[in-house]
Amino acid sequence: MNEVITFIWTVIILSLIATVIISLYGIARRPNLTKKLIALTIFTDTANLLVVLLGYRLIYPVAPPVLPSFSKEALQTFVKTAVDPLPQAFVITAVVIGMAVNVLIAFAIIQIYRLYGTVDARKLGEKQSTLLKEGGI
Amino acid sequence: MKRLVPLIILLITIFGLAYYITPKLPQQTELRPLGEFYLKNSYFGDYSAKSPEVVTSILWDYRGLDTLFETSVFFIAIIGSLTLFRLNKKQEEEAKQKTEEFRIGLTLIIKSVTRVIVVMILAVSASIALHGHLTPGGGFQGGSALAVAPLLIIAAYSKYALEEHGLDKTMALIFRSIGLLGIALVALVPLLSGGFLMQNQPIFPAKLGGQLVSGSLIYYNFFEFLAVGAGFTAVFLLLAIPEKVFKKFLRREANE
Numbered sequence: 001m002n003e004v005i006t007f008i009w010t011v012i013i014l015s016l017i018a019t020v021i022i023s024l025y026g027i028a029r030r031p032n033l034t035k036k037l038i039a040l041t042i043f044t045d046t047a048n049l050l051v052v053l054l055g056y057r058l059i060y061p062v063a064p065p066v067l068p069s070f071s072k073e074a075l076q077t078f079v080k081t082a083v084d085p086l087p088q089a090f091v092i093t094a095v096v097i098g099m100a101v102n103v104l105i106a107f108a109i110i111q112i113y114r115l116y117g118t119v120d121a122r123k124l125g126e127k128q129s130t131l132l133k134e135g136g137i
Numbered sequence: 138m139k140r141l142v143p144l145i146i147l148l149i150t151i152f153g154l155a156y157y158i159t160p161k162l163p164q165q166t167e168l169r170p171l172g173e174f175y176l177k178n179s180y181f182g183d184y185s186a187k188s189p190e191v192v193t194s195i196l197w198d199y200r201g202l203d204t205l206f207e208t209s210v211f212f213i214a215i216i217g218s219l220t221l222f223r224l225n226k227k228q229e230e231e232a233k234q235k236t237e238e239f240r241i242g243l244t245l246i247i248k249s250v251t252r253v254i255v256v257m258i259l260a261v262s263a264s265i266a267l268h269g270h271l272t273p274g275g276g277f278q279g280g281s282a283l284a285v286a287p288l289l290i291i292a293a294y295s296k297y298a299l300e301e302h303g304l305d306k307t308m309a310l311i312f313r314s315i316g317l318l319g320i321a322l323v324a325l326v327p328l329l330s331g332g333f334l335m336q337n338q339p340i341f342p343a344k345l346g347g348q349l350v351s352g353s354l355i356y357y358n359f360f361e362f363l364a365v366g367a368g369f370t371a372v373f374l375l376l377a378i379p380e381k382v383f384k385k386f387l388r389r390e391a392n393e
Contacts (some may be wrong), residue, residue: 001163003160005179007155011151014151054166055172055328057167059166066191066273067190068187070180070189072181075181078176079173079176079177082168082191084168084172085172086195087192088192089192089196090203092192092277093203094278096211096365097211097214104215107217107221107222107375114383114387115389126318134168137390
């Protein structure tokens with residue numbers, strides 16, 4: 001039983017690492033700024049999931065970190081089965097803050113599109129150099 | 138077929154590697170000492186936060202200062218978005234004028250269903266936030282759920298429907314400021330009675346009228362709920378301004 005759980009756990013971790021690599025490729029190699037943002041959101045979500053998995057325990061009856069009833073006896077079994085609450089507490093804030101930062105990046109991309117007429121990183125570089133030569137900025 | 142080849146190679150690599158390294162991995166069956174400390178102390182221990190929900194008690198009590206600064210990061214990100222889309226007074230008035238294509242809106246079915254669902258979303262998000270110290274949930278999650286309601290109204294009606302009923306950008310910013318101010322004040326209250334910054338027990342009463350409120354946790358959750366929900370609402374209201382109107386502003390500025 002335990003080996004099966006460990007195997008599934010390893011598969012999940014390795015798939016997440018593969019997702020991180022693919023999203024890093026997207027951030028670095030895609031020229032479109034919107035696609036870069038999509039890859040960045042995939043990257044942050046995968047990183048958050050990896051952090052949550054850090055607190056997981058490879059045992060069979062595993063419980064969320066919420067006390068089931070207000071008694072000292074329940075506390076004993078609770079500590080034996082509950083997962084680590086600390087990574088979850090970090091991820092809660094990271095998800096919402098990540099959403100706010102993504103909104104900020106999306107606003108910047110919209111504004112770039114309005115001012116330059118393109119979201120292609122290569123074309124943006126060319127436009128900037130011509131603007132600098134003409135003294136437009 | 139050609140596009141499937143990298144996928145198959147990736148899957149075979151992952152399963153093969155997993156099969157190879159599974160016996161060599163350390164079995165993570167025990168808790169770390171820090172996590173065990175939080176689980177034991179959250180409700181019963183000497184350093185109790187009087188909350189059965191361990192994640193919330195870490196979030197707003199044991200690691201409260203972390204969350205306070207995370208909230209300031211959220212505040213700065215929202216302020217940055219609002220600054221990028223900054224309009225002057227005259228333009229803001231003009232952005233509130235209904236343009237021609239928004240007169241009719243979507244069909245009656247969508248509008249009535251939205252009207253019912255928005256009320257349900259408001260109730261559920263308030264429940265998530267106010268029960269944050271008892272069940273999984275809290276201010277951040279409740280606030281994110283709350284922000285869905287104005288988004289739905291923007292999609293089904295238009296942003297003008299929100300503004301006609303008084304929820305414009307200024308109003309959303311006022312609600313967000315109330316939330317942030319509330320968090321700061323609740324953090325400062327323990328200093329008055331000789332405690333530490335953001336201290337929870339025993340300064341705040343754990344029970345109010347027979348109900349478990351877990352000291353300061355419910356206040357933090359409520360104010361964070363307001364701040365997150367209203368902050369996102371302000372951003373969505375700006376995003377909903379039609380592109381045509383913005384283009385008009387930019388062109389006018391270029392001509393001047």
